[in-house]
Amino acid sequence: MTDDIASAAAAFRAQFGSPGPTFVVRAPGRVNLIGEHIDYNGLSVLPMAIPRAVRALVRPRADGTVCVASRATGFGVRTFALATDIPPYPMGDWGNYVKAAAQALEREHGPLTGIDVLVDSTVPVAAGLSSSSALVIAVALALLAANDLTVDPLALAERMAAAERYTGTQGGGMDQAICVGAQAGHASRVDFHPLRLTAIPVPPDWRFVVAHSLEQAEKSGPAQETYNRRTVECRVAFEAVVARLGQPYPGYRELLQAHMPDELLATADAVLQDPVRRRFRHVVTEADRVRRAESALRTADLAGLGRLLTESHRSLREDYEVSALALDELVDLASEAGAAGARLTGAGMGGCIVALCTASRSANLVTALRTRFYAPRNTTDGLGDHLFVAEPSAGARVEPV
DSSP: OOHHHHHHHHHHHHHHOSSOOSEEEEEEEEEEEEOTTOGGGTOOBEEEEEEEEEEEEEEEOSSSEEEEEESSTTOOOEEEEOOSSOOOOSTTOTHHHHHHHHHHHHHHHOSOOOEEEEEEEOSOTTSSSOHHHHHHHHHHHHHHHHTTOOOOHHHHHHHHHHHGGGGTOOOOSHHHHHHHHOOTTEEEEEETTTTEEEEEEOOTTEEEEEEEOSSOOOTTTTTHHHHHHHHHHHHHHHHHHHHHHTOOOSSHHHHHHHSOHHHHHHHHHHHOOTTHHHHHHHHHHHHHHHHHHHHHHHTTOHHHHHHHHHHHHHHHHHTSOOOOHHHHHHHHHHHHTTOSEEEEESSOSSSEEEEEEEHHHHHHHHHHHIIIIIGGGTOOTTGGGTEEEEOOBOOOEEEEO
8 A cells, every 4th residue: 555545544534434445446637638628519639637636535335325525625525315316515516526426327227335435636626637527437436336336438438428417517528538548658539429539649758738827717616607608609600500501410520521621611701790600610620620639649740739739729719718818828938938839728717728848848848837927926835736747647447445
């Protein structure tokens, strides 16, 4: 048992009493390299899992109760009974992510045995690194393991993507898919309907620097209205463009397969008004950037991928309007410090950027961001939670303590 697991196990016994946890679930956060706000439109995205993870220490119970606590401050203990219809906590409560997984599995596999869970996470909360979906996956795997159940990983990802809408956010399925299906040393192209992951090796000399804007991006809180409004705007734009083309298409994927981007953008100019026209332009151009980014990754074209990251950020800032001044500043500083490219990652409206560079430049890039962004904000203590180099990591797993 490693020292950090031993410390967490001791914290578990202090919270729940003896005996201690019987197993640990590790569910990684993720960085989306490119393909932002298009997964819920059924379009391919290109994320990777990161070493930072939600870790859940688990002990099965003899009843149908779930009791979950967190080692982080500000997260109170949440206790509820497993049921096919579990009333939610107030909007934005962290326990709703636990309830989301529990309700979905109880409906499909119940009645289930409950669990005591201590969450010990290294994924920054509300940072655009998928801490919420990692928690959903961790709880789902904990309940399955406690009840001696197995579910195909991608099937579980799809079910948990649907389950997470219990929290009120109408998201896509990227976060859950990469959380369960990632391979170490690889990014993954995630395709939908049906869900598929294609692993793509990351060149060993590449580094991805993640930097937090110090502004939270609460998809279950204030940003939820903006996030959900974008999904509606995308649907409105799609329906208007399809009506103008006079041909039925099930979704954006089929539309983009049948028409070139320039044709679609010209049609959008004719039938849409801003801001819906700009939302459509982002979806179309971002989908094309994902295709080109995969090619750049496969051919180790660092400069090419860097340009695509920067183009993506510009589109997210101007067309999708989900950036923030601090995110824009970080992107500019990263580029000035030698990054090949940078962009916000995650839903935006706060959270993090990801900057691409070579291994030889990563230390200088980290130093420049520390000096020029964090030091003026008096945020250099505990900076490892805000600024770090992420490596492509493996997906979720269950291990004995």
